[in-house]
Amino acid sequence: MKYLNEYRDPALARRVIGQIRREATRRWVLMEVCGGQTHTIVRQGLDALLDGAVEMVHGPGCPVCVTPLEQIDRALALAARPDVVFTSFGDMLRVPGSDCDLHQIRARGGNVRIVYSPLDAVELARRTPDRHVVFFAVGFETTAPANAMAVWRARELGLDNFSVLVSHVTVPPAMTAILAASDNRVQGFLAAGHVCTVMGWTEYEPIAARFRVPIVVTGFEPLDILEGMLLAVRQLEEGRHEVENQYVRSVRRDGNQPAQELVSRVFELVDRSWRGIGAIPRSGLGVREEFARYDAERRFRLEGIRTTEPAECRAGDVLRGLLKPIDCPAFGTVCTPEHPLGAPMVSSEGACAAYYNYGRFRATLSV
């Protein structure tokens, strides 16, 4: 496939790996804040291949993983209602709430459907006027324009049977929180390419300056990730701390203006809790008052939600890069993809799942 396969060229990738190893005079700690990048890194075994030059710590780049437990429980409560058709991206289906997950709700008779696009949920609402369709609007800034358009479109079409349960989070406040923590080890960031396709990179300039860390806007294919790492390592070796753009084929400094405009029309910045990390001010999106009837939290009174986190789950430490999944006592024992304690083990982008599915044997294999 064009613009995909070229960036997977194995021979080129090996060369870039060699280049990184040549230029790094010590081991640098880099963080990627995007589940898709985590996926590529672990799937390709890049972290093992760069051992000694770069240590990758996997950040909270999985909106599924950071969706607060209360929100999952709200989703489950809505999905269990007989008058609701609950629609969601596939990623959310097996994320455990306090009691069960969406798969189990479906098994118990709840009407739960996977959609590929939020517009599919709107279309479903349009076609089935006698049911209320709720869409689980989860994601980072990349997905906000799509979710905003769904709300906008529902209003344009005059639908009264559509609402969104929002769990949107934004990246820069999370990066700031990580860098500001006293135990922070991260020396450079790979910024999420598609988040920046939408938002541009101006928000990262003050972060790079304040914390003196290089931030490289990076794509998702192996060559993108490797080039991003190389640029970051070069900055670190040269003592620079700038925002640089590796993903030039899709990202511009100001991002996608029409997308940003619609997002600000429909959503506003709110304080959000990140599962495993805690509350980060102005790090999330909420539905504006003008669109209140499309906000499932306001349309439905969701009371009596009591959330209980499993005590052994160390998702927070993993998401902040303080703990590698394989070093968590629960990893692979009480916590596996079949019976996950927390979201990073469930979501295919979660760091714990990535390690379990792709890399766990390296720890056990005596090489």
Next chain:
Amino acid sequence: MCLGIPGKIVERHDDRGLPMGVVDFGGVRREVCLAYVADEVQVGDYAIVHVGFAISKVDEIEARRTYDALREMSRLDELDWMKDVADGAEAT
């Protein structure tokens, strides 16, 4: 939140005021909302598509530059290696 892939716009149309198109991903075709790239793209262009929305045009010139830069780096790498071999041969 990341899964955006490049596809070729093969058709454009309007769905009740919403700019839509058909995008081809290596032989798979899907309807995609073009509202966020409407003024930038035409049929034949490539776009990055995420959850049924085009979020950017693929800048083909920049894409070429990235790829060429990487290949250039690899070629230099080979020249270095050859030089090392030559130096080594001289030393013996």
Next chain:
Amino acid sequence: MTVDTLAARGLVCPAPAAEAGRVQLGHGSGGKMSAALLAERFLPHLGNPTLAQLGDAAVLDVGDGVLALSTDTFVVQPLEFPGGNIGTLAVHGTLNDLVMMGARPRALSAGFVLEEGLPFDVLDRVVAAMGNAARAAGVVVATGDTKVVERGKADGLYVNTSGIGVVSPDFRPAPDRVRPGDAVLVSGPLGRHGIAVLAARGSIAFEVELESDSAYLGPLVERLREALGPDVHALRDPTRGGLASTLNEIAAASGVGVALREGTIPVPEAVAGACEMLGFDPLYVANEGVLAAFVPAARADDALAALRAHPLGREAALIGRVVADHPRMVVLETGIGGTRIVDLLPGDQLPRIC
């Protein structure tokens, strides 16, 4: 009495006038309607001397052989899709399970659960496909059964097929015969069935020019048998769960490890495109016309030549080897030189956004 009078009194006629073209509950009752269904909808497509006897059981003379027995139930939605229908799968699927064990199939049974309201023309296409597939494979549907359930209870139709075949001592592929050093081969490109059916289902709207690869693999296995005989250590067809699941099953059953090489595994561009869009891994997508073979490394070339000589095996490829390392695990070596585990998934692959 008129129909209106009957209805007004709350009575329903127990012997309804035939509603043109659909299965009714009466068809499952064992009476005249059942007999008519059998005579008009099944026998014309499946008819053979054994079935025509309509005995309680089919009596088959298989000599003194060792028998292989396999069963599979088919619930695919939609019932019809590019490349076949549920009937095509039902025959190919069970026959393939038999030939993977080295058996030569002899007969099938077919049990149907029909939903009240299923249009006859759909039923006809399904049963016709079964008849054609069975005949092409040289196998008879020797016995069968039909039940009808109320509207809403069966997704149109479900079908179970069981099959018997005869196994000879000189050809016994089995997972426990796999050895470290064996070559792992695949007979064709992956993922066509799963993606074709997903597209046909319409729950995630996309169009793709792909057909299910559903096929009877008997001829391919015969070629391998002729060329390699007992050197065919194991065979398996990667259906649901895809190649990854199949290789994991073999690894677990035989206690060996499997090492795959990325870049050697054939995946059609359209399957790759759909997988990219949905966030799927082609290794986990279902196939219905592909087999994986385990043969000694020294015989890999012969095996590939045998497969490639047949239309179904044109794109056969060597994709990996059996190793003593990482027992019971399947590991993929990437083009870059990295490695990753290819594990069993907990459940189905789900389209993802991350």
